[in-house]
Amino acid sequence: AKKDCTTVHICIVCAGYTASRQVVTLIKSLLFYRTSKLHVHFIVNGVSRTILRNLFQTWDIPHFVVSFYQASDFIDEVSWIPNKHYSGVYGLMKLTILTVLPANVGKIIVLDTDLIFAHDVTEIWQYFDKFGENEAIGLVENQSDWYLGTLWENYTPWPAIGRGFNTGLILLDCMKLRAIEWQSKWKEVAQTDLKHFLSTALADQDIINSVLSHNASLLHVLPCYWNLQLSDHMRMDLCYKQHKHEVKVIHWNTRRKQNNRHDENIKSLTDVFRTFTEINGAFLRHPRITCSTDDPEIYQSLDDTDFDMCSDLISSAASLHRTHIFYLPFDYHSNSATDVSIIVHLTIDRLTVFEAMCKHWEGPISAAFFTTDAEAQTLVDFVKLSPVLMDRTNIGYHIVYKNSNHAVYPINLLRNVALKQAVTDHVFLYDVDFVPMPGLFTYLTSYLAEHAKSPKTAYIVPAFESFWYKFKVPQTKSVLHKQIDRGVFTSFRSYMWPQGHAATNFSRWKTAKEAYPVRWETNFEPYVVVKKQNLPLYDQAFIGFGWNKISHIIELDAAGYQFVVLPFGFIIHIPHAPSVDLSKFRSSPSYRECLNIAKEAFYEKLRSKYHKTTEMYFTRRNNT
Structure with a gap:
């Protein structure tokens, strides 16, 4: 007998024309490997809401739900924070997730739009079961020396534990975070640190790392292959060399995205991205759900060999x-x-x-x-x-x-x-x-x-x-x-x-x-x-x-x-x-x-x- 279905909840901030096109490749990769129902919560502006609503209405994916939340309704929560990152104010919107999402969403996986999955998202959802009693935030360690402060002279990074943690993929236990009044906690830390740093360089990532430096018990460290970071300052020895055959999520966390590297190591990962860019999304209407659902699983084949011209045209x-x-x-x-x-x-x-x-x-x-x-x-x-x-x-x-x-x-x-x-x-x-x-x-x-x-x-x-x-x-x-x-x-x-x-x-x-x-x-x-x-x-x-x-x-x-x-x-x-x-x-x-x-x-x-x-x-x- 199949096991009962778990719905995996995912949150993505997506604003603008380019992000709306970029996120489709991420969604394709999620659909390709998934074995569970998915519910994607999009925090959007007017442009991306119009585009994505139309896209998903015409995509008609079974066992897949989308919800939209207008960023403008919550943007005042973060607009007071100066941010030098190219993502602008939308790079801070992940800090508002507990305010944005309905209270009945107990756990959520937060994803950047520049990720590609090479594995079933259901497996990382199961990491919530590995959280300790106080652990509420799952992150992968940063794979550059950014937070060590050694990249440039006269540069002081925001506080972080060790080399810090990348927030392109986050596991959030919303119930635990609400219990400790997370919204008040990060705002208090941000207000204090901004007196010294004046602005964030890496948007929400700076603030979350600073909070964790004072509250290390909240952190659950995820294996590095769940967020392989291909940034301009990536250190290959920190993850890729040891785990290149185990990579489960690829993250182009650079403004240049897939154009950032041309060496052979990165070419194979870029090929994965191109594969999902070019794959026919219509085929992803037929998921490999491995659990019991109440929905009928009857799909019409796209390659039906019976041919009657009028029926075919109709x-x-x-x-x-x-x-x-x-x-x-x-x-x-x-x-x-x-x-x-x-x-x-x-x-x-x-x-x-x-x-x-x-x-x-x-x-x-x-x-x-x-x-x-x-x-x-x-x-x-x-x-x-x-x-x-x-x-x-x-x-x-x-x-x-x-x-x-x-x-x-x-x-x-x-x-x-x-x-x-x-x-x-x-x-x-x-x-x-x-x-x-x-x-x-x-x-x-x-x-x-x-x-x-x-x-x-x-x-x-x-x-x-x-x-x-x-x-x-x-x-x-x-x-x-x-x-x-x-x-x-x-x-x-x-x-x-x-x-x-x-x-x-x-x-x-x-x-x-x-x-x-x-x-x-x-x-x-x-x-x-x-x-x-x-x-x-x-x-x-x-x-x-x-x-x-x-x-x-x-x-x-x-x-x-x-x-x-x-x-x-x-x-x-x-x-x-x-x-x-x-x-x-x-x-x-x-x-x-x-x-x-x-x-x-x-x-x-x-x-x-x-x-x-x-x-x-x-x-x-x-x-x-």
């Missing part, structure tokens, strides 16, 4: 994809009701096209990427090296992870993720294989400021394409038409799919000086600028190729939107090879039949939502 459309919004730092505050964000979706192989788009659009962008875990790191590296992207802070990068290597492209899920995270009042519903005309962002915001009135107007930006792989984007409408006359450009899909944009009326646009209205026509799928508020979302039943955008334009028309063509703005399509899903559509009758089933379901939803206003779509659906 299942893919309903799949829950882990989603990490704002994967990279974002800093943009819209101050105008006519501000516009591009809404775009792509895979990692479209990065160079995305870069070209961004070069011609200086405004905000909300981009959803469909990637593997490994490809997400490729995105980070690409952005760091791109002269176009490296300094941009107004691009929201949102990762929607593939559940398997054969996942069907969830195009409308991606659009909805990007749409929901847009921070502007207006959005430009876009595809990544287009380059905007120079100055289009300024033109759109100016036009909307002067003309936008009805919240239900969809402003069409005409789309063109070239059959040349190399071309210069026309600066103006007049230059564009001169090149159309020379055969360089033509209206988008005018040869292969004219009905998609015919309603734009390109012949009228050629001479138009003012915006003009057009009516919806069958299979119309223009690129539009619309107000974000109350905008219908895309129907996520449409995945892969076919009808994903057409259905949305139909719904806009059914919802009462007016289509208006802008007289001067335009976008140019960049030629590329057909997608895998387009090839399926062209070659597979089954794929097209599945798409027809999705269309029928869409029409039923439309009729239910808009009632009689959808009659025209039903009478014409046989032509689509």
Whole structure:
């Protein structure tokens, strides 16, 4: 019989975009080895709370609970302490844990975000059973000479026992600490020591070490391999040389993180980090729980060999994809009701096209990427090296992870993720294989400021394409038409799919000086600028190729939107090879039949939502 389940409680302070990305690798390592239920308590700021809540809601991990506590509610407890450490005030928040956590949390493992587990966290939880009567804090000895005061001349470290203890991993017996009024004890020591030291150098670690130097009976010393510290001043002889085959937790306690060392000893540990960065988090939905639980342990295999295309597509459309919004730092505050964000979706192989788009659009962008875990790191590296992207802070990068290597492209899920995270009042519903005309962002915001009135107007930006792989984007409408006359450009899909944009009326646009209205026509799928508020979302039943955008334009028309063509703005399509899903559509009758089933379901939803206003779509659906 299985033993009863113990829930391991973990507390992590996580604030900001970078920490929210970093902590995911730690969580993966915990999930990979764990054999127990986990309850992770996050102390967060507004940014990390938004990101992590969305991530864990879409990750859907069994036997795994998360709780969030807003750091701002408790920050006054520590904000009076001057701290020179790069972590700032959040580096002191571990001191508030007893105040933050509910009283029924009796024991907790406290972790920094820059740790990686190479062993089951359940084993270190069992060290609580080894605590002596008075022992309430479990720590690993510091693996540098920092607290010995020998690293530099004229440097005096905070008080510590011997070489001190590292607080990147802490076992806290909350019941014992509350009994001795821990909060009052550390505050009293901090106030006294700050009169001499003026500030902390290592945040909470200085204060905890000083408290322990006066209260050694509280300390339980943990084996060094439970916190192998790869700091700038690491001494290999203190742990690694004797225990390199027993390392259970790796700690990059340096500002440079995994870039701090290049020797062979550290390379193998860095490889562990990269393994967990790149591992598919979807596989970690299937834990090796070795105890009795009340939860059903039935999971659908990601590699089901039974194949029915329609069932597979329906299942893919309903799949829950882990989603990490704002994967990279974002800093943009819209101050105008006519501000516009591009809404775009792509895979990692479209990065160079995305870069070209961004070069011609200086405004905000909300981009959803469909990637593997490994490809997400490729995105980070690409952005760091791109002269176009490296300094941009107004691009929201949102990762929607593939559940398997054969996942069907969830195009409308991606659009909805990007749409929901847009921070502007207006959005430009876009595809990544287009380059905007120079100055289009300024033109759109100016036009909307002067003309936008009805919240239900969809402003069409005409789309063109070239059959040349190399071309210069026309600066103006007049230059564009001169090149159309020379055969360089033509209206988008005018040869292969004219009905998609015919309603734009390109012949009228050629001479138009003012915006003009057009009516919806069958299979119309223009690129539009619309107000974000109350905008219908895309129907996520449409995945892969076919009808994903057409259905949305139909719904806009059914919802009462007016289509208006802008007289001067335009976008140019960049030629590329057909997608895998387009090839399926062209070659597979089954794929097209599945798409027809999705269309029928869409029409039923439309009729239910808009009632009689959808009659025209039903009478014409046989032509689509």
